[in-house]
Amino acid sequence: MIQIMDLPPGLTHYLVVGALLFVLGLVGFLARRNMILMFLNAELMIQGVALNFVAFARHRGNLEGQGFVLFLLAVAACEAAIALALILVLYRTQHSLDVSLWQNLREEGLEPILDEEPLPLSPLEEKSPSLTVAGPGPAQPEETSHV
Amino acid sequence: MELFAAGQPGLFRFEYFFALAIGALGIYLLLPSPRGKASVAGSIATLGSLGWLCFLGLAPGGFTIETGLFHLFAALALVGAVFLVTQTNPARAALSFVMVVICVGGLMLLLAAPFLMAANMIVYAGAIVVTFLFVLMLAQQDGPSDADNRSREPGLACFTGLALSASLLLLLQRDQDNADRGLGQMKALNAPVAELRLKQEQTLRREANGRPTAPADNTTFLGQTLYTTLLLPVELAGVLLLVATAGAILIAQRRPGTEVTP
Numbered sequence: 014m015i016q017i018m019d020l021p022p023g024l025t026h027y028l029v030v031g032a033l034l035f036v037l038g039l040v041g042f043l044a045r046r047n048m049i050l051m052f053l054n055a056e057l058m059i060q061g062v063a064l065n066f067v068a069f070a071r072h073r074g075n076l077e078g079q080g081f082v083l084f085l086l087a088v089a090a091c092e093a094a095i096a097l098a099l100i101l102v103l104y105r106t107q108h109s110l111d112v113s114l115w116q117n118l119r120e121e122g123l124e125p126i127l128d129e130e131p132l133p134l135s136p137l138e139e140k141s142p143s144l145t146v147a148g149p150g151p152a153q154p155e156e157t158s159h160v
Numbered sequence: 161m162e163l164f165a166a167g168q169p170g171l172f173r174f175e176y177f178f179a180l181a182i183g184a185l186g187i188y189l190l191l192p193s194p195r196g197k198a199s200v201a202g203s204i205a206t207l208g209s210l211g212w213l214c215f216l217g218l219a220p221g222g223f224t225i226e227t228g229l230f231h232l233f234a235a236l237a238l239v240g241a242v243f244l245v246t247q248t249n250p251a252r253a254a255l256s257f258v259m260v261v262i263c264v265g266g267l268m269l270l271l272a273a274p275f276l277m278a279a280n281m282i283v284y285a286g287a288i289v290v291t292f293l294f295v296l297m298l299a300q301q302d303g304p305s306d307a308d309n310r311s312r313e314p315g316l317a318c319f320t321g322l323a324l325s326a327s328l329l330l331l332l333q334r335d336q337d338n339a340d341r342g343l344g345q346m347k348a349l350n351a352p353v354a355e356l357r358l359k360q361e362q363t364l365r366r367e368a369n370g371r372p373t374a375p376a377d378n379t380t381f382l383g384q385t386l387y388t389t390l391l392l393p394v395e396l397a398g399v400l401l402l403v404a405t406a407g408a409i410l411i412a413q414r415r416p417g418t419e420v421t422p
Contacts, residue, residue, distance in 0.1 A: 022230035025332055026217055027267065030234045032332070033213075034241055034260070036325040037187075041245035043317035044191055047307040049296055050250055053257050056288065057241055060264050063280065071271040074373060076385040080393075082276050083386065086283045087397040091404030093288045097295050098412035104299045105414075111307035126312075130194040132304045 027068035034061030048103065048110045052096045059089050175216060176329050183209030184322040190246040191314040197246070206242055210235055230270055237263035248308045254292050258285045275379045 034057060041054035063082045070078025100110070107114045116125055186205030189198040214231050240259035247253035261284040265277040311317070386394055 022227055022270065025336055026230065026234075027271065028332055029213075029217075029329065030237065030267065032328040033238055033325060034264075036321045036328070037238070037241040037245055039324060040187060040317050040321035043320060044311045044314050045245070046310055046312055047250055049292055049299075050244075050253055053244060053254060053292060056284070057244060057257065057260060060260060060284075063276075064264055064267060067268050067271045067273050067276060070273070076378075076382050077389065079273050079276055079378075079382055080385050080390045082273075083279065083382075084390075084393055084397050086279060087401060089288065090283060091400055093291060094404050094408040095411065097291060098408040100295060101298070101412050109305070109307060110299055111305070113306065113312065128194075128306060128310060132194050132306070132309055 024068055024072045028065060031061040031064035031068065034058070034064065036061075046111050046113055048100050048112055051112065052093070052100070055092070055096075056089060059085060173333065175212070176333075177326050179209045179212040179216065180322055180325050180329070182212070184318045187242065187245060187321070188314055188318040190242070191311040191318075192246070192248045192309050193314065194310055202246075210238055226270065229266070233263045233266035233270070237267070248304075250296050250308060251293060254289050254296065258289055261285045261289075273378060275382055 038054045038056075038058035038061065041057065042051050045051055045054065063085050066078040066082045066085070068078075070076060103115070104110060113126065113128075119125070182205050186202045186207075186209060189202030189205065191197065214235055217231060217234075218227060237260050240256045240263060243256035244253045244260065247256065261281060265281050268274075268277040268280065
């Protein structure tokens with residue numbers, strides 16, 4: 014039997030790291046509600062896939078896998094451009110990045126999900142100091158114009 | 161030595177599953193929730209699971225510089241990914257994504273892909289994350305908000321992640337077991353794959369330690385591959401970029417009558 018990759022970080026090590034990055038991106042995409050973070054998590058999944066491609070390219074000793082990572086970069090750049098344009102349009106309409114505001118697009122017959130627990134109170138903002146007005150301002154000469 | 165070589169072939173190694181389950185529990189505790197997240201318990205669980213996975217990865221072979229660098233980059237990348245998933249502040253999450261990109265770059269360097277490391281960092285850390293941060297500044301909100309301080313079904317999401325990662329690991333382990341059994345037995349199980357693998361292994365040039373040789377001049381050979389075997393995909397990627405640019409401009413255009421004042 015031919016032993017493929019003798020030394021410890023073998024192909025499987027890289028595949029496991031790629032798989033875990035992909036899974037973390039999936040969890041983030043499912044659980045987070047901020048649209049920008051959801052798209053960042055999609056980019057994280059793409060990173061996991063890119064790692065897989067490079068690991069297989071090394072394993073097979075050719076460069077086609079690495080070439081595909083370059084196409085992955087092109088696709089990720091397109092995705093970012095389209096996603097950010099969409100986010101801008103959605104933000105202009107609702108003035109929030111929360112995806113749950115768009116749940117009227119849900120499947121027919123499903124109940125809407127309502128948030129019942131109140132949000133934690135925001136920490137009190139420090140007001141910037143301002144001077145009290147000491148009295149009426151001095152009289153200014155009225156502006157006249159001679160044309 | 162491969163990752164799963166330490167155990168009995170054919171049996172699922174439950175230690176991996178337990179490590180993943182602890183990690184999923186940690187991420188569940190760390191995800192933002194209006195009750196406040198259990199930061200300490202969640203961090204301990206996540207770090208413990210990560211340490212356990214690193215230990216399992218180190219176990220089959222001895223410690224070399226390559227193993228050390230691999231585990232350093234892999235662990236940092238996973239920590240960055242956990243930060244990205246659990247941060248409530250979106251700007252910090254974007255910066256932890258930069259950390260993930262840098263560590264994946266390190267892993268690519270270990271896999272003899274220096275050009276891709278540079279391209280990946282320039283495109284992701286330099287262009288995409290900056291654009292994301294720019295949009296983040298445009299759409300800034302002050303104080304806690306529904307978008308950042310609540311999660312959508314954190315328990316189900318973590319369970320999905322656990323199920324997916326456990327099944328991926330199981331699949332990788334099965335594949336490894338098949339490779340360990342040798343080509344003869346694999347041929348009986350799955351003839352076309354075994355034939356392909358045999359053909360590939362006959363044509364491969366190998367270094368002294370059994371590793372396939374990678375071309376010394378990565379950038380030159382990558383360019384050659386791009387413009388010979390991958391010429392059509394290169395052209396298609398150009399068309400895709402053009403269409404995406406036009407689409408982004410069209411989508412983001414302001415149209416009268418669609419905006420609502422708050």
